[in-house]
Amino acid sequence: xxxxxxFLCCGLLLGAGLVLGGPAARAQALPxxxxxxxxxxxxxxxxxxxxxxxxxxxxAFQGKTELxxxxxxxxxxxxxxxxxxxxxxxxxxxLSDLSxxxxxxxxxxxxxxxxxxxxxxxxxxxxxxxx
Numbered sequence: 001x002x003x004x005x006x007f008l009c010c011g012l013l014l015g016a017g018l019v020l021g022g023p024a025a026r027a028q029a030l031p032x033x034x035x036x037x038x039x040x041x042x043x044x045x046x047x048x049x050x051x052x053x054x055x056x057x058x059x060a061f062q063g064k065t066e067l068x069x070x071x072x073x074x075x076x077x078x079x080x081x082x083x084x085x086x087x088x089x090x091x092x093x094x095l096s097d098l099s100x101x102x103x104x105x106x107x108x109x110x111x112x113x114x115x116x117x118x119x120x121x122x123x124x125x126x127x128x129x130x131x
Contacts, residue, residue, distance in 0.1 A: 009130045035130040039104055042124040044091065048073040052119065061098065089121065095124075 043056040046069070053069035053107035067090065077123070103126040110122040 006041070012096070038130055039106075039128040040092075040098070040126045040128070042126070044069070044122040044124070046072055046087075046118050046122070053087070055094070061094075061101075079102040098126055104128065 024105070027106070036087075037067045038059065041058045045052065045054045047053050048071065050071050050098075051068075053071050055067040055069055057065050057067075059065075069087045069090065071082045072080050072087065105124060106127045107125040108122065109125075110120060113121050
């Protein structure tokens with residue numbers, strides 16, 4: 001009876017050692033080297049001057065490198081508030097499309113360019129794990 005018990009215990013331990021010590025188990029235990037990220041920058045240029053408002057994509061996304069935005073000169077005006085809302089909808093849709101494509105927002109930065117009446121530039125940095 002003791003021999004049978006010893007035989008079963010040794011068999012179970014040996015089997016467990018083969019399973020846990022096999023190549024598949026060792027492969028799971030090794031750390032996966034990082035592959036890094038790809039980056040995409042959205043640059044939103046808001047200007048009081050007509051035709052200066054742009055959204056730039058670097059690198060291109062879905063074949064687009066630039067989208068025109070409406071000017072937002074005076075937010076006290078209904079016209080310009082509508083422009084601001086239209087621009088926000090365009091930006092939200094683009095961010096949603098980028099999210100579906102695997103891009104994640106990593107950072108944002110806004111800065112005034114030149115005197116107070118000139119353009120504001122906002123950059124959105126997105127990243128996606130390399131495949």
